[in-house]
Amino acid sequence: MKYYIIAGEASGDLHGSNLMKAIYKEDENAEVRFWGGDLMQAVGGTLVSHYKDRAFMGFFEVIKNLRKVLGFIKFCKSDIELFQPDVIIFIDNSGFNLRVAKWAKEHNFKTNYYISPQVWASRASRVKAIKNDVDQMFVILPFEKDFYKKFDFDVTFVGHPLIDGIAGRKQVNEQSFRTENNIGDLPIIALLPGSRKQEITKMLAIMLSLIDDFSDYKFVIAGAPSQDFSFYQNIIGDKKVSFINNKTYDLLSIATAALVTSGTATLETALFKVPQVVCYKGSYISYQIAKRIITLKFISLVNLIMDKEVVTELIQNDFNKINLKKELTKILDTNHREKLFLDYFELEKKLGGRGASEKTAKLIVANLKS
Numbered sequence: 001m002k003y004y005i006i007a008g009e010a011s012g013d014l015h016g017s018n019l020m021k022a023i024y025k026e027d028e029n030a031e032v033r034f035w036g037g038d039l040m041q042a043v044g045g046t047l048v049s050h051y052k053d054r055a056f057m058g059f060f061e062v063i064k065n066l067r068k069v070l071g072f073i074k075f076c077k078s079d080i081e082l083f084q085p086d087v088i089i090f091i092d093n094s095g096f097n098l099r100v101a102k103w104a105k106e107h108n109f110k111t112n113y114y115i116s117p118q119v120w121a122s123r124a125s126r127v128k129a130i131k132n133d134v135d136q137m138f139v140i141l142p143f144e145k146d147f148y149k150k151f152d153f154d155v156t157f158v159g160h161p162l163i164d165g166i167a168g169r170k171q172v173n174e175q176s177f178r179t180e181n182n183i184g185d186l187p188i189i190a191l192l193p194g195s196r197k198q199e200i201t202k203m204l205a206i207m208l209s210l211i212d213d214f215s216d217y218k219f220v221i222a223g224a225p226s227q228d229f230s231f232y233q234n235i236i237g238d239k240k241v242s243f244i245n246n247k248t249y250d251l252l253s254i255a256t257a258a259l260v261t262s263g264t265a266t267l268e269t270a271l272f273k274v275p276q277v278v279c280y281k282g283s284y285i286s287y288q289i290a291k292r293i294i295t296l297k298f299i300s301l302v303n304l305i306m307d308k309e310v311v312t313e314l315i316q317n318d319f320n321k322i323n324l325k326k327e328l329t330k331i332l333d334t335n336h337r338e339k340l341f342l343d344y345f346e347l348e349k350k351l352g353g354r355g356a357s358e359k360t361a362k363l364i365v366a367n368l369k370s
Contacts, residue, residue, distance in 0.1 A: 001027055001368055004085035005034040006076070006100065008093030009051050010195045010226060011264040013037030015115060015161045015357070016091050020045060022361030033083050035076065038225060048079055052226040072096070077103055086368055090134075091115050098126065101133040110368070112136045114360055116155070120147045127151045136367065138360045141305060142350050158359040159352030162264070165249075166271050167354060172250040183242050186218040187256040189328070191241075192248065192269070194261035195224035197231065202281045204235045207259045209321045210328060211239055217256065222248040257331050259324065266300040266311065270344050275331035277324065278302070278313045305350055310343040 003023060007016040017039035023030050024044065032045030041047045049072065077100065080088065087110040090097040094117030104111050116139045119126045127148065130137070137155040139145060145157045178184065193203040204221070211219050223232060223245035232243060244251055248265070252258065252272040260269050262280040269276045278300040298304050302311050312327045314320075330336050 001029070001087070001365075002031045002083065002085040003033070003087055003089060003364075004080055004083055005032060005036065005040070005045075005089045005091065006093065006097055007034070007036040007040065007051065007091040008096055010037065010224060012091045012093055012115070013039045013051060014165065016040045017043050018161055018164065018357040019089070019091070019114060019361060022357040023365065025358075026361050026365040033079075033085070048076075069096070073099055076100055080104065080109065081107075086110065087112055087364060089114055089364065092117065094118070094126075098129060098133070102129065105133040110135055112138070112364055114138045115140055116144050116148075120144065124151075127153060136363070138363065140356060141301070142352065143305065143307075156363065157352070158363075159354070159356040160267075161356040162268060162271055163348070163351055164354050164356060166268070169249055172253050174254045177250055177254060181220075181242060181244050181247075183220060184218055186216065188251070188254060189214065189217045189219050190248075190251050190255040190258040190269075190274070191219060191221045192258060192260045192265045193221070194263065194265075195226055197227065199261055200224070200227065200232070201235065203261050203279055203319075204232070206281075206319060206321060206324060207279070208236065208239050208241060210259075210325055211241060213325055214328065218242060220244060220251060220255075222251050257328065259328065262299045262313070262315075264301070266302050267305075270302045270311070270347055273341055273344050275337050275340050276311050277327040277331060278311050279319050279324070280313070280315050281319045302347060306343060306347055310340065310347070 005016055007013055013036045016034065016036045020032055020040055020043040033048060034040055034045055035049045036047065037051045073096065088104050090101055090113045092115040098117060101111050111134050113134045116137060119130065131151065131153045138158050139155050140158060140160045142157060145155055148155045191207045193200045193207060220242040221232060223229065223243055225246040229243060229245065252269060252274050255274050258269050258274045258276040260266050260276045260278055262278050266276065266278050280299060298313060299315060300311055300313055303309055314323050314327065
């Protein structure tokens with residue numbers, strides 16, 4: 001059977017690659033065409049468009065690049081028509097995917113969605129379109145099933161794929177890792193400034209401003225696979241910081257604490273049991289728009305899943321050197337860390353067991369065969 005998969009950023013590429021592996025196990029004759037990244041490409045199939053070519057963040061940035069975005073959507077539709085898949089699988093990336101899903105349903109393509117758009121965060125009115133345009137929805141956050149139930153839409157909770165990705169990874173030898181990357185022996189504070197250029201530019205400089213205040217620690221930047229080191233170097237300047245590209249999990253496995261840009265990385269950091277401060281700063285216009293439509297108490301997945309403040313969130317103007325120094329000092333304190341670890345263990349229980357990708361692939365393939 002023929003599968004058309006659309007993922008739009010680094011996390012979507014990761015989850016898409018694991019889903020593709022599971023699909024190939026369920027359907028040995030599977031033919032896959034996809035929008036994604038290097039991880040999905042390594043599994044097989046045909047890459048149509050790389051997510052780094054479509055990495056626009058925030059309302060203002062999307063509007064500024066609207067012509068490009070619309071061009072990608074138009075090309076995607078024509079590519080689907082040529083391929084004629086048995087099913088289209090959308091992964092997160094709602095701004096792009098919901099537009100394609102509407103068109104796909106109108107043209108009688110079977111539509112599945114893996115990893116729900118965050119309609120529970122803003123514009124819940126979009127659920128009406130999702131119900132109309134999506135045949136099956138597979139959700140990965142425990143509260144999403146109850147959210148959709150309020151709109152009389154029955155979705156399937158499959159657990160969170162990060163559980164598999166982290167549990168199945170090869171364990172790193174700390175001393176070898178430190179030696180290979182010239183990190184030294186000091187305890188590590190990991191910096192995860194995001195994956196898009198706009199967010200890295202806004203986040204990293206403030207994170208780096210703490211280096212001189214924490215001289216007993218080694219600051220290490222987790223570089224995103226979609227960005228070259230030269231881009232980071234322009235921000236780093238002469239700061240005494242280490243840089244490791246595309247080895248975030250290895251870094252988190254030996255980190256003492258982390259400063260993390262809001263997004264999937266906050267959940268990854270928690271699953272590695274690393275105390276963290278969650279940071280976010282967008283453009284002024286994007287933030288003002290978001291503030292008016294987002295109805296959540298929290299922005300980090302950790303706090304949203306636990307329904308309480310487990311990790312501190314520094315948002316927009318609150319994300320500054322003074323506040324960041326205060327909160328980093330707090331998560332380095334032994335008593336605070338012990339309480340945080342207990343919350344992290346409870347968080348992992350709420351996310352369900354392993355096998356999210358396998359469960360989803362089985363359901364998708366079984367439905368096609370029925």
